[in-house]
Amino acid sequence: MTESESASVDLEIIVQGAQEGKKLELRLWLRMLSTTKLISQEIRRRLRNEFGATLPQFDLMAQLYREREGLRLGELSKRTMVTNGNVTGLVERLEADGLVLRVTPDGDRRVTVAKLTEKGETQFSAMAAAHEGWLRDMMADVEPAIISELWRDIGEVKSSVSNHLSGADFD
Amino acid sequence: MTESESASVDLEIIVQGAQEGKKLELRLWLRMLSTTKLISQEIRRRLRNEFGATLPQFDLMAQLYREREGLRLGELSKRTMVTNGNVTGLVERLEADGLVLRVTPDGDRRVTVAKLTEKGETQFSAMAAAHEGWLRDMMADVEPAIISELWRDIGEVKSSVSNHLSGADFD
DNA sequence: TTCAAACCTTTGACATTTCAAATATCGTCC
């Protein structure tokens, strides 16, 4: 068993023990966090094993795949919820792998636009199909009605959180 | 719930579902991920500004706070869903700050047990109280009934995911 | 007893992450 596989599936159960006097919000947050970590790790493992890619790279390419003309790095930063400095490095590595191209438009030389190469589009297209299948498989035991309901209600949570941020906010 | 609210919610489902042609599972995953990132970033920012601490450090200390006798690093790794190698560095830094103590028990010299110092307990206790308040604030606009429902349904998702991991390891 | 397998942690190479400060360019106001 590799190290990454040893991660516990029951983080949240351990964290909160039985279910003592913990507040609803805290319990929900712990469960959201552990579930998200669990799914992320699974996707990360499969991306690595089957495509030799990382999750942040996949996320970034997903944005570029939706905008074939490319995106400015700042826009990429907003959409992926990753800091500017981080985007710089991610795009650098993807460019080194021939998956992404960087262009500075004539109009504004402050700007860098990243777009997928032919190779990048091909590769992402394969990854995206697999990615969608993995998620369907992982959530196979959950009723579609529950999934829709979750999507709606998590939207409410996201909305509430967005309205109660202390500092600079996304979106 | 008012009439207009339920109408708009239903509309949104129909529109979104037909519009993107995306599978339910994928849409749910993207929303879970962005919401979790949003909350994480807010907590990280507040931990940093108000306590000079990081989120991984907080998570690790939370586990040690629940087990006053301390925990082996491997157990810490499972509970925090962080790799062993990563735990080593985290504990190292916390020990350098005087928040955590490392001990090798006489019985088994392969093992390292980490436990909170007095200073660590005091500091974590303050952070935990604040942390719980932040979550209550962020989710203030969400009905308690919805929060409970989310907690249950995300539990179903987590359960389904756990049963469909490629690594297929269970505790 | 002995030694190979199993166990626990650390190490090393990289990738990702944040924040803050530095660079570079643009647009505008005077």
Add this chain to the structure above:
DNA sequence: GGACGATATTTGAAATGTCAAAGGTTTGAA
């Protein structure tokens, strides 16, 4: 046209994250 504020990206330091491999230590079976 020159200085200034706003915008866009990069850089640098430190922390976190993964994975694979290496280090000790213990255990169990021959």
